[in-house]
Structures are given as C-alpha cells and as structure tokens.
Amino acid sequence: MGRRDKKRIVLKVGSNVLTKGTDHISRGKIEDIGRQIVALQDTYEFVIVSSGAIAVAKQFVNLESNGVAIDVKQALASIGQPHLMRIFQESFRDLGLLTSQCLLSYSDFEREQSKKNIINTINVLVANNYIPIINENDTVATDEIQFGDNDKLAALTASLLNADLLVIATNTNGICTKESVENNTYQTIDEVNDIEMLENEIVAEISSHGTGGMKSKIEAARIAQNADIETWVINGLKDNFVINAIQNKTLFTKIVKAVYNE
Ligand SMILES: Nc1ncnc2c1ncn2[C@@H]1O[C@H](COP(=O)(O)OP(=O)(O)O)[C@@H](O)[C@H]1O
Numbered sequence: 184m185g186r187r188d189k190k191r192i193v194l195k196v197g198s199n200v201l202t203k204g205t206d207h208i209s210r211g212k213i214e215d216i217g218r219q220i221v222a223l224q225d226t227y228e229f230v231i232v233s234s235g236a237i238a239v240a241k242q243f244v245n246l247e248s249n250g251v252a253i254d255v256k257q258a259l260a261s262i263g264q265p266h267l268m269r270i271f272q273e274s275f276r277d278l279g280l281l282t283s284q285c286l287l288s289y290s291d292f293e294r295e296q297s298k299k300n301i302i303n304t305i306n307v308l309v310a311n312n313y314i315p316i317i318n319e320n321d322t323v324a325t326d327e328i329q330f331g332d333n334d335k336l337a338a339l340t341a342s343l344l345n346a347d348l349l350v351i352a353t354n355t356n357g358i359c360t361k362e363s364v365e366n367n368t369y370q371t372i373d374e375v376n377d378i379e380m381l382e383n384e385i386v387a388e389i390s391s392h393g394t395g396g397m398k399s400k401i402e403a404a405r406i407a408q409n410a411d412i413e414t415w416v417i418n419g420l421k422d423n424f425v426i427n428a429i430q431n432k433t434l435f436t437k438i439v440k441a442v443y444n445e
C-alpha cells in the first residue's frame with residue numbers, strides 16, 4: 184500500500200465520554216471532537232468508532248427490563264443508533280465536516296471479502312472527506328454489547344485500515360496503577376510496551392454506561408500492538424483531549440510497539 188499524506192487515527196469514543204457520565208448524550212462533547220478534527224485535518228485523517236447508541240436510546244424510551252437483557256439492549260441500540268448519527272451529523276456539519284455510518288461486527292473481520300469491502304468503502308469515504316463513524320451492528324451480533332468490546336472493534340478496524348494510531352477515549356487519565364485506582368489517587372502509567380504488565384493493573388470496575396472496563400482496552404491495545412500500531416488511552420472527558428495528548432499536555436497512557444529481542 185502506498186504511503187498516505189496524512190496520519191490515520193482511529194478514534195474510539197466510549198458511552199461514558201459521549202454522555203460525560205450523565206444520562207444524556209453531550210452535544211458539547213461531540214462538538215469538541217469535531218473541533219479537534221478540524222484543527223488537525225491538515226495532518227491527520229480520522230475514522231471514528233463510536234459507542235453510545237444504547238445510551239442515547241435510554242434518553243427516549245424505557246423498554247422492559249430497563250435494558251439489562253441482551254435482546255432489549257439490541258433493540259435499544261437499534262433505536263438509538265439513528266439518533267446518535269443525527270447528533271454527529273448535525274454537530275459536525277456546523278463545523279464543515281461530513282459524516283457517514285458503517286455498522287460492523289467481529290465476524291466481518293474474519294472473511295476476506297468483507298475485509299476488502301470494508302477497506303475499499305472506508306478509503307473512498309476518507310478520500311472524499313467523509314468521516315466514517317463506525318459502531319457495532321448490534322442487531323446481528325451481541326459480542327460487543329455483552330463484553331463491552333467496541334474497544335476490540337476499534338482495534339480490529341485500526342489494524343485492518345493500517346492506521347498510524349489507535350486512540351481510545353475513556354473517562355480516566357489513561358490506565359492507572361491498580362493500587363492508585365483502589366485508593367482513589369489515580370496514578371497514570373504513562374508509557375508501556377509490556378501488555379502482560381498492564382493486565383495486572385486491571386481493577387474489576389466499570390463506569391455507569393461502560394461495559395468492558397479497562398480489560399477490553401488492554402485487549403484492544405494487544406491487537407493493535409500485534410499490528411505494529413501504537414495505542415493511546417486518553418481521558419475523553421477533557422476538552423481538546425486528542426490535541427493535548429499529541430502536544431504532551433495531558434496525562435495519558437501510551438502503549439508503544441513491542442520490542443523484539445533478536
Ligand atoms: N487500571 C485502571 N485504570 C483506570 N481505570 C480502570 C482501571 N481498571 C479498571 N478501570 C475502570 O475502567 C473504567 C473505564 O471503562 P468503561 O467503564 O468500560 O468505559 P468506556 O465507556 O470508556 O468504555 C474506568 O472508569 C474505571 O472504573
């Protein structure tokens with residue numbers, strides 16, 4: 184594949200970032216993401232993997248079992264996805280950005296023809312300045328909503344699209360030491376290449392809308408590392424989080440490429 188003019192970032196935004204931890208999707212957060220893309224667009228191209236469909240739907244409807252059962256979650260995702268896309272489309276359009284929607288599932292990454300189709304579609308979109316916004320196709324697959332693995336979907340996307348960087352935006356200043364999470368002091372691990380070491384830092388705790396916790400982010404980083412892609416876990420609740428991370432003005436975790444011994 185020929186070199187691209189711009190660096191390609193796959194940016195995953197979790198439900199907690201989009202709701203800023205509330206019960207409502209935050210237009211302000213979506214605008215913040217859009218403004219950063221505008222500011223960076225001469226040097227970087229973006230593919231977004233966005234959760235939030237279920238969280239948006241919960242704003243509008245109250246289905247049986249309050250969205251705990253898997254089939255009810257699937258229905259909520261189906262109701263929420265068009266609303267989520269509408270909010271992205273309206274907010275990004277005001278900033279002069281074009282959006283598109285791609286719904287994918289893990290099994291699409293296992294079939295050669297589907298993989299080619301995904302790459303081709305996304306390359307055409309990006310070449311025409313459309314920002315692909317990817318979410319899991321929750322009607323046909325339940326893996327992600329069960330295990331919180333839009334993180335994994337983002338990593339599979341990053342490796343398939345040969346991205347230069349995977350950014351996972353969550354609600355903490357990156358991955359913190361286990362001890363510091365347990366005593367609420369949150370000390371960020373700034374740079375690491377040893378994924379096994381990170382696994383020992385996982386605390387079995389997730390936030391209100393989240394599903395996979397830090398475990399699924401570390402698994403995503405492993406997939407990206409195997410594809411020779413760096414992963415940054417950043418606090419997406421803060422304004423300007425991507426730009427500040429690029430300029431090293433914020434605390435976040437870089438999972439750098441593996442070092443192979445001869
Ligand atoms: N070592 C750790 N460092 C930081 N957060 C951790 C760690 N281990 C577990 N967590 C939990 O993971 C949560 C983020 O994951 P999650 O709730 O799934 O959010 P998202 O919606 O961003 O995917 C944090 O709010 C925290 O509760």
Ligand SMILES: N[C@@H](CCC(=O)OP(=O)(O)O)C(=O)O
Pocket residue numbers: 196197198199233234235236237238260318319321327328331332333334392393394395396
């Ligand atoms: N497809 C689901 C994704 C669920 C999910 O993985 O959530 P998160 O842990 O916030 O990334 C949705 O849009 O609600």
